[in-house]
Amino acid sequence: MDEKDLKLNETEFLNEDICVAEYLVYKKPETLIDIDLHYCPGCGHGVVHRLLMEVIEEMNIVDKVIGVAPVGCSVFAYNYMDIDMQEAAHGRATAVATGIKRVLPDKLVFTYQGDGDLAAIGTAETIHACNRGENFLIVFINNAVYGMTSGQMAPTTLPGMVTTTTPFGRDTSITGFPLKISELVAQLPGVCYVTRTSVHTAGNVRRTKKAIQKAFEYQMQNKGTCLIEVLSNCPSNWKMTPLESNKFIEEEMIPFYPLGDIKVPKEEK
Amino acid sequence: MGEVRLMKGNEALAEAAIRAGCDAYFGYPITPQSEVLEYLSREAPQRTGMVVLQAESEIASINMIYGAAGAGKRAMTTSSSPGISLMQEGLSYIAAAELPCLLANINRGGPGLGTIQPAQSDYFQSVKGGGHGDYKLIVLAPSSVQEMADFVRLGFDLADKYRNPVMILSDGAIGQMMEKVELFEQQPKGGTFPKPWATTGKTKDRQRNIITSLHIDPKEMENINLRLQEKYHAIEENEVRYEVMKIDDAEFILTAYGLAARICQKVVELAREKNYKVGLIRPITLFPFPKKLFAEIVPRIKGILDVELNAGQMVEDVKLSVEGKVRVEFYGRMGGIIPTPEEILEHFEKIFIKGE
Known part of the structure; x- marks a missing residue:
């Protein structure tokens, strides 16, 4: 049935006619807990949460996965994911994940961290976990702003970008430059896979999911650290509508943080 | 009678960690306790399969302890005063999340970078909190190389019994001096306390396990504080040693x-x-x-x-x-x-x- 048919017969359809098993094209993963999200409308976190849970369910690895939540907007990530999780101190997720993975090497471990957590206060932990080639996945949400504390400059804030602590735009002569941490850790021999995706269009959402799946596969093969940077929107702190914020990703974020693989395992080159 | 050896306090502590069934040690070098990390790196992995990892900082090592202890394993770190200061944030989280683990502070003179000579100036930090929030460590104070060994096993057992971090508060002299020590027999790896709360991967027969210290609702947060205080009170009733x-x-x-x-x-x-x-x-x-x-x-x-x-x-x-x-x-x-x-x-x- 296409959209046109549906419109034509709109008045004749009742919900019970449409909601039948044979029309089912998508089902929310059971591992994504069905409660209200605390995220703002239009925020990308919910999408990435869903993608993670979809992949974990489709790969049938619920009993193997242990997640680590950060401090930041996604501090409550564990409220929505029906898997074992630990909540780390600010910036320390990769150290916590190191502790977990080292004592449970057969389990699959991921961290979920924002830009402030991963690339400011936790930079040392991030770089050293990557440099040891810790065999886990780092999901890095880059929205170029501190969300939870309501809009301060992040290490990834773009030059000229207005935040509550750069009210006249980020002046790189004072605050330094946005940190491209993905490009930085890609240099380290222990790191096997680094890619940058986004969740502002359907196609990019699909590519993000694919990257998550690949990263878990690499982890099963003990290939080393995987880092997926996801460009995500923050309509509330960017002071934009969700649509405007998607446009901002396309026009401002992607030119500075280009999408695509930064490092792939050797045999795939 | 157990095996008798002439050992440094730090070595006795490290040997006891292996024998107490410690699963993982994460540490960072600092005088006067670096022998612990050295001894374990040399001895532990091949003897019991213990994970021994030199972290990039004390901040990292205490958070690795959080992860490993949260995964249900016997985890341990050691340091000396300035390093222990760096661990205070992590310790507060560990106490709040009620993760059993063992630490040792081979106290040196302070404040600041201070001296590498022995001191007892970290009593307040160990006993009164150190990090933020109302929490308590169980603090054991050895006065001999023998106790450096014995308190490792006792410390792990108390930690598991109360789901609470335990601190061995020693000093540079006891860590460095050599004495006769009678070593206890090898204990089962990981200890014998059940840890149904540990994050080991959610199986179908149980709810998910969450290790966290975040409780935004003040009523819930106060209740958790009250429960922690009850636990500390029980420790005061049951575990006084002198x-x-x-x-x-x-x-x-x-x-x-x-x-x-x-x-x-x-x-x-x-x-x-x-x-x-x-x-x-x-x-x-x-x-x-x-x-x-x-x-x-x-x-x-x-x-x-x-x-x-x-x-x-x-x-x-x-x-x-x-x-x-x-x-x-x-x-x-x-x-x-x-x-x-x-x-x-x-x-x-x-x-x-x-x-x-």
């Missing part, structure tokens, strides 16, 4: 822990030679503090001299325990200086005999 020497007929009490208590044993001997009726109370657990013992002894004594290698820290707990009912004096040296028994006796005589 050693006494010649207190039955004592008119005066010397009190000291760890290295200072060893010196005070000699002071008791010297005092008795001069017919001063002096006894010694050595708290072994600094939290829980042997409050009741001090309160009980008050009616029988004329005064207490508290001796520490700091500016006077445990003396506050002694004073709180006796509630002003007896005179409490303090003698301490700082910055890595270790007082002689004669020096302490002279101070005792000055205060309590000559009445200066």
Whole structure:
């Protein structure tokens, strides 16, 4: 049935006619807990949460996965994911994940961290976990702003970008430059896979999911650290509508943080 | 009788970690305790398969402990004063998330970078909190190489029993000196306490396990605080440990822990030679503090001299325990200086005999 048919017969359809098993094209993963999200409308976190849970369910690895939540907007990530999780101190997720993975090497471990957590206060932990080639996945949400504390400059804030602590735009002569941490850790021999995706269009959402799946596969093969940077929107702190914020990703974020693989395992080159 | 060896305190502690069934050690080098990481790197992985990892900082190592302890494993780290300061954030989270684990502080003189010589200046930090929030560590104070070994097993067992971090508060002298030590037999790896709360991957037969210290709702947060306080109270009821020497007929009490208590044993001997009726109370657990013992002894004594290698820290707990009912004096040296028994006796005589 296409959209046109549906419109034509709109008045004749009742919900019970449409909601039948044979029309089912998508089902929310059971591992994504069905409660209200605390995220703002239009925020990308919910999408990435869903993608993670979809992949974990489709790969049938619920009993193997242990997640680590950060401090930041996604501090409550564990409220929505029906898997074992630990909540780390600010910036320390990769150290916590190191502790977990080292004592449970057969389990699959991921961290979920924002830009402030991963690339400011936790930079040392991030770089050293990557440099040891810790065999886990780092999901890095880059929205170029501190969300939870309501809009301060992040290490990834773009030059000229207005935040509550750069009210006249980020002046790189004072605050330094946005940190491209993905490009930085890609240099380290222990790191096997680094890619940058986004969740502002359907196609990019699909590519993000694919990257998550690949990263878990690499982890099963003990290939080393995987880092997926996801460009995500923050309509509330960017002071934009969700649509405007998607446009901002396309026009401002992607030119500075280009999408695509930064490092792939050797045999795939 | 177990195997007897001549060992450094730090080595005995490391050997005991292997034998206590420790699953993982994460640490960062710092004088005067680097032998622990060195010994374990050399011995542990091939003997028991223990994970031994040199972290990039003490901040990382304490958070690795959080992860490993949260995964249900026996995890341990050691450091010395400045390194322990860096761990305070992590310790607060560990105490709040109720993760059993073991730490040792081989105390050196401070503040700041200080000195690498022994001191007891981290009593407040260990016993009164150190990090943010209302929490307690169980604090064990060894005064011999033997206790450096024994308290590792005791520490892990107390940690598992109460789901609470345990701190062995030692110092640079006990860590570095060599003594005879009788080692306990190899214990099962990981200990025997069930840990159904650990994050090991959610299986179909149970709910997910979450390790967290975040509770935004104030009612919930207060309830958790109340439950923690109840636990600390139970620890105070059940786990007080101390050693006494010649207190039955004592008119005066010397009190000291760890290295200072060893010196005070000699002071008791010297005092008795001069017919001063002096006894010694050595708290072994600094939290829980042997409050009741001090309160009980008050009616029988004329005064207490508290001796520490700091500016006077445990003396506050002694004073709180006796509630002003007896005179409490303090003698301490700082910055890595270790007082002689004669020096302490002279101070005792000055205060309590000559009445200066």
